[in-house]
Each structure stands twice: as structure tokens, then as C-alpha cells.
Amino acid sequence: MEHSLVLDPIAYYRGPFGSKFGIPRQGMLVPQVEGRIVFCEPYGAPEALRGLEGFSHLWLIWGFSANKKAKGEWQATVRPPRLGGNTAMGVWATRAPYRPNPLGLSCVQLSAIDGTELVIRGADLMDGTPIYDIKPYVPYADSYPQAQSGFAAGAPQPRLQVVIPPQIPLNSRQRQVLEAVLSLDPRPAYQDTPEKNYAFPFEGADVCFRVEDGILIVTDYRK
Amino acid sequence: MEHSLVLDPIAYYRGPFGSKFGIPRQGMLVPQVEGRIVFCEPYGAPEALRGLEGFSHLWLIWGFSANKKAKGEWQATVRPPRLGGNTAMGVWATRAPYRPNPLGLSCVQLSAIDGTELVIRGADLMDGTPIYDIKPYVPYADSYPQAQSGFAAGAPQPRLQVVIPPQIPLNSRQRQVLEAVLSLDPRPAYQDTPEKNYAFPFEGADVCFRVEDGILIVTDYRK
Numbered sequence: 336m337e338h339s340l341v342l343d344p345i346a347y348y349r350g351p352f353g354s355k356f357g358i359p360r361q362g363m364l365v366p367q368v369e370g371r372i373v374f375c376e377p378y379g380a381p382e383a384l385r386g387l388e389g390f391s392h393l394w395l396i397w398g399f400s401a402n403k404k405a406k407g408e409w410q411a412t413v414r415p416p417r418l419g420g421n422t423a424m425g426v427w428a429t430r431a432p433y434r435p436n437p438l439g440l441s442c443v444q445l446s447a448i449d450g451t452e453l454v455i456r457g458a459d460l461m462d463g464t465p466i467y468d469i470k471p472y473v474p475y476a477d478s479y480p481q482a483q484s485g486f487a488a489g490a491p492q493p494r495l496q497v498v499i500p501p502q503i504p505l506n507s508r509q510r511q512v513l514e515a516v517l518s519l520d521p522r523p524a525y526q527d528t529p530e531k532n533y534a535f536p537f538e539g540a541d542v543c544f545r546v547e548d549g550i551l552i553v554t555d556y557r558k
Numbered sequence: 559m560e561h562s563l564v565l566d567p568i569a570y571y572r573g574p575f576g577s578k579f580g581i582p583r584q585g586m587l588v589p590q591v592e593g594r595i596v597f598c599e600p601y602g603a604p605e606a607l608r609g610l611e612g613f614s615h616l617w618l619i620w621g622f623s624a625n626k627k628a629k630g631e632w633q634a635t636v637r638p639p640r641l642g643g644n645t646a647m648g649v650w651a652t653r654a655p656y657r658p659n660p661l662g663l664s665c666v667q668l669s670a671i672d673g674t675e676l677v678i679r680g681a682d683l684m685d686g687t688p689i690y691d692i693k694p695y696v697p698y699a700d701s702y703p704q705a706q707s708g709f710a711a712g713a714p715q716p717r718l719q720v721v722i723p724p725q726i727p728l729n730s731r732q733r734q735v736l737e738a739v740l741s742l743d744p745r746p747a748y749q750d751t752p753e754k755n756y757a758f759p760f761e762g763a764d765v766c767f768r769v770e771d772g773i774l775i776v777t778d779y780r781k
Contacts, residue, residue, distance in 0.1 A: 338688035340565045340621050342659045361699040378650075378658060383634040386651035389708020396619065396661055398563050411606040427601075427692045428609035435601060436565045436690045438619055440663070442700060465561035467659045469650045475713035476584040477665060478701045485612020490698035 344465035346374045348397065351512065353462050353536030355401050357521050360416065362459030364490060364519065366444060367512045372453040372466060379451030388448055392472035393455065397439045398465045399432040409435045416524040418486055428485065439464075442472060493518035495551040503556050513542060517551050567688035569597045571620065574735065576685050576759030578624055580744050583639065585682030587713060587742065589667060590735045595676040595689060602674030611671055615695035616678065620662045621688045622655040632658040639747040641709055651708065662687075665695060716741035718774040726779050736765060740774050 350370030352358045359365045372395075373379075387393075412423040413431040426434050439460070447454040453469075497517045499510050522533065529547040532554065536542075543555040573593030575581045582588045595618075596602075610616075635646035636654040649657050662683070670677040676692075720740045722733050745756065752770040755777070759765075766778040 336566050338567045338621060338623060340660070340688075340690065342563045342565060342661075343559050344561045345658050361696075363699060377634075378632075380634050382646075383648045383650055385635060385646065385648035386708055387648055389706065390651065391706040392702050394663060396659075396663065398561060400561060409601075411600075411603050412608060423605075423608065425606045425608035425610055427606055428613065428694055430693050430696075434691060435568050436619075437563070438565075438691045440617060440619065440691075440693055442702065465563075467563065468657060468661045468663075470653050470663055471651055471707060471710065472702060472705045473584075473653075473707045473710045474703050474705050475707075475710075476586060478703045478705065479615050479665065479695060480697050480701045480703055482695045482697050482701065483612065483614040484694060484696045484698075485609055487694065487696045487698075 342467045344375055344398075344467060345378045346372045346466040346469070348395075348458060348460045348462065348464040348466060349373055350458055350460060350462050351538045353539075355461055356533075357516065357535030357537065357542070358459050358461060359516055359519055359521075360459065360491065362441060362443065363457040365512075365515045366457040367515045368458065369446070369454065369456050370458050370460070371449075372455060372469070374451055381451070384448060384451070387445065387453075387471070390445055390471040393443055393445050393453075394470040394472055394477075395439075395441045395443060395458070395460070395466055396468040396470075397441065397460060398467060399437040399439055400463070400465055401461055409433060415486065417491065420524040424486065438467070491519055495520050495546060495549055497551045497553070499553040503553050505556050509538065513537065513553065517544065517553070520546075520551070522546065565690045567598055567621075567690060568601045569595045569689040569692070571618075571681060571683040571685065571687040571689060572596055573681055573683060573685050574761045576762075578684055579756075580739065580758030580760065580765070581682050581684060582739055582742055582744075583682065583714065585664060585666065586680040588735075588738045589680045590738045591681065592669070592677065592679050593681050593683070594672075595678060595692070597674055604674070607671060607674070610668065610676070610694070613668055613694040616666055616668050616676075617693040617695055617700075618662075618664045618666060618681070618683070618689050619691040619693075620664065620683060621690060622660040622662055623686070623688055624684055632656060638709065640714065641747075643747040647709065661690070714742055718743050718769060718772055720774045720776070722776040726776050728779050732761065736760065736776070740767065740776070743769075743774075745769065
């Protein structure tokens, strides 16, 4: 087809989350989450990174590689989690993964350049996500604080109290990250089943939790 | 290659500029420039657009289709126009078109939805540009007015006085658009050759001009 474009990854994201479940829906709400961009050869060459140190934020264009559906299996409407999953919106009015071209777009903080790797914060990406492009964030072209954004007007707010008992084998950095992430409530929208146990992979082991009366209790962290 | 992704256009941009020359380097500086997103079948179905009317701004992910080079012919460094074309910066620190995956990213204003077409303003795209994805602009995830942006810190300012003599066959809307666009100086960086005549395609005819002593004079508009 004319104007077909074949993308190959220029880098991969390495981060703490091993599945989609658990990842904040907009990563910059949780700048505690740190990860790395590991370039594919030869794209991390020092000269390709020259000048990047002057930018505090970057755009990542990445692939929804965890999608189960085949490419092209798009849906004209999706039910955004923030509308409780029961209102259908057009795919172009959402950032849902099931889109004709399964590209994600995320702004992240660039916190350091470590050799040929970029240390970033606030990425809403799964570990191993392919990255197709990186661009510097330029406020005069990218920042429109007054933009109207329909049903996605306000940032999701922390809504759960998080309890991580001292015997759970997590260090203080991990506790800090998980408290921020879990307070935003990673459960599917409006799912509230006190007896249900949830788990997601985080830094190589599974964080297990349940939620009752607005309190999220981490019950285990195990391989 | 693993994680290769084949993109097909979901839409095309229809706008006044028929070549790269003349297009403002960041379109939102010139919201007078109006264009349309014309969806490919079946992506413009009314249900796919549902909810879009609540958003004032959109992201477009598009293809640098006018690139002469073959895919993969990337350069580790580029010489950004705003640095006068004589300082090499790493490709990841710029938005230059010659990148491993030739994707562009632009924020535009959504001014109307006209049937299955979107009327937009401020696009820095050439007429006929393939669009691969459209996402709603969400300020809490996308707007960082305080972000540091290295060498691209300030928005380019109008720097030429534009004179369009009354006998040039342009209507008042066209004059308004061209005055805004031309005041930003479309010439290659630091090129200042008073005797040189420039031209670029605009709405089906060629705008011809020259520049002397900071004054840009439109000399013709002809088929």
C-alpha cells in the first residue's frame, strides 16, 4: 500500500513492570517509577545523543507490543477505564491500545544519560516495550495547559490508602514506588471485590494485594 | 525483525502547502493555517470520532513522506535550522526528518468536525502527508510548560516585515495566512541573498518573494 511504513525498534524500555496490569495509566503521575532506554545498535552512539542533556522531558513513540489482537483488528469504539468501562467513545478520542496502528505516545522525564542508555522517570511502559522514536519535548510546540480534553479533563487522583506491612520483603525505594503506584488503584475500573487477590510482576517478583474499604493491603512479594 | 511494525495510513492531511519549503517549522505558531484530516476508509466512521468534539487539541503522528532518502539512511547528527545550520546535534535531540523511523509528531487545534473530516489549525504538514495515528491532547499528561528544552528554548519570533502589494491576486484570507507564515522567514537559516527569488506552492499556485533589509516582498502568485 502506498505510504506503508515499516518501523524497526530503535531502543527498548527496561523498567520495573512486567505486565500491563499495575502500570499507571499516565506514567508522569508517578515520577517515582524509574526505567531505562536501551538503544539498539548503532542508535545509542554518543554523537546521536549530543545535546539531549539540555532537555528535561522526552517524547517516546512506542509499540503496544503486548496487544493480543492482530494488527488491523481495530475497534471503532472503546470503553475508557476512566468512564467506568461502560461508555463507548470513538477510538480517535482515546489513547486505547487497540487502534489501527498500535502506537503509544508518552512524555517522560529524562533524569540522566548513562553511557549509551537514558535513565527516565514516569514511563507508563511495560518492561521490554519496543521504542520507535524519541523526540525532545519543546514547550512552545507541545505544551497547551489550557487545552480542553473532554472526558479526560482531570488527572486521576490517588484514591486508595496503601498499607505495606513491614514483613513484606521490599526495600524502601520499592515501597515508595509501589505506594505511589498502588494509591492510584490499578484494578480494572469500578471493580470492587474485597475477597479478590490481585498480583502483578514488579522487578522480577509478584506484588500481591487486595483492597477493602478503600485500603489496599500488600499481602506478599514473591517469586 | 522482532517488533517490526508495519503502519498503513489512517488518514491524509489536506492543506495549503504543496512543498516542505514555506511550512512553518512549528505549525502552532501559525494557527491561521487551516487544513483537513481526510480519513481513509473505514477509519472516519462516525462512531470512531465519537467524543472527539470535547477536545480542543490533537496529536498527529505522521510520516515524513517527502524525504528523499531511503528508510534507514539515518544520520547520527543533524544541523538544526535554528542553530544557523552550522552546529551538529544528535538526532535524538532534534525533530529533524532524517531519523531511523521517519515519524513526525505535531500538536494541532481541532476547530471543527465536518462529517467524516476533521478541520484543524496549525499543522506543520505538507499537503498529502500520510497520518498514522491521531490521539487526543490531554494536558495533565502532555503539558509541561516548565520543561527545559536546550537549544530550542524560545519560540521563533516573527522577524520580517511582509509586504503583499494589492495587485497580487490573493484574497484577504490568503493574505492573512501568508503574512503570518512569511513573517517567520521561511528561508534556509541565515541565508540572506537580496537578489534571490524564492517560491513555494500554496493553494495550487506559487507564491514568489524576495527579501531585502528585513522586508519580505511578495512579487507574484502564479500558476
